[in-house]
Amino acid sequence: MDGSEQMSKRQLQALQTRENLLNAGRAVFLEKGFQKATMTQINKLAHTGYGTAYVYFKNKDDLFTELMETIMQKMYDVAGLPFHPRTKEEAYAQILKQTRLFMQSALEEKEMMKVVKEAIGVSAIVKEKWNSIRARFISGITKDIQFVQDAGLAIERFDAALIAKGWFYMNEQVMWDLVLGEIEEDLDAVSENLSELYAGGLYK
Incomplete structure (x- = not known):
């Protein structure tokens, strides 16, 4: 076995260890919550050597932000659906579909x-991550609004970025x-x- 094959095997092992830590992290966070979860618990559940988790992640906040990307992927997929309506009715139908899928993904x-x-409220690192996730969504919505404005379907005087944020x-x-059960899941x-509400205010 030459050096390149050995390196490949080592890289695969490292990827598997990382995956094991992420899976263990998810399980520990679900059981303990963010504040009570520890890297020691995650390391133990992943069956990795003492301190191994710190080789891959700076701390539990760092590991959690990696998990957030996985959790949000379905929502990113929804936000990334093509949006090129030719009529107000088409636009509404697509907005309705995306809104429902977004909420459904969160409930899943x-x-x-x-x-x-919980983590957003106690960790500056997680809060910063959430803000970057927000920015990604808002950027996509802004482009969608600009498209329908350019197509003459939406009111042109509105600030696309501001409406997207709202x-x-x-x-x-x-x-x-x-998610918190404060409104019915209809x-x-x-x-x-x-x-x-959105389409009625934005579209002509």
């Missing part, structure tokens, strides 16, 4: 999203309310109300 990860909410923050708050009603 309900228990983990509760931990995310739309995302409204969805985010409702998403947290759904996704159809929630999605229809939000979408009609």
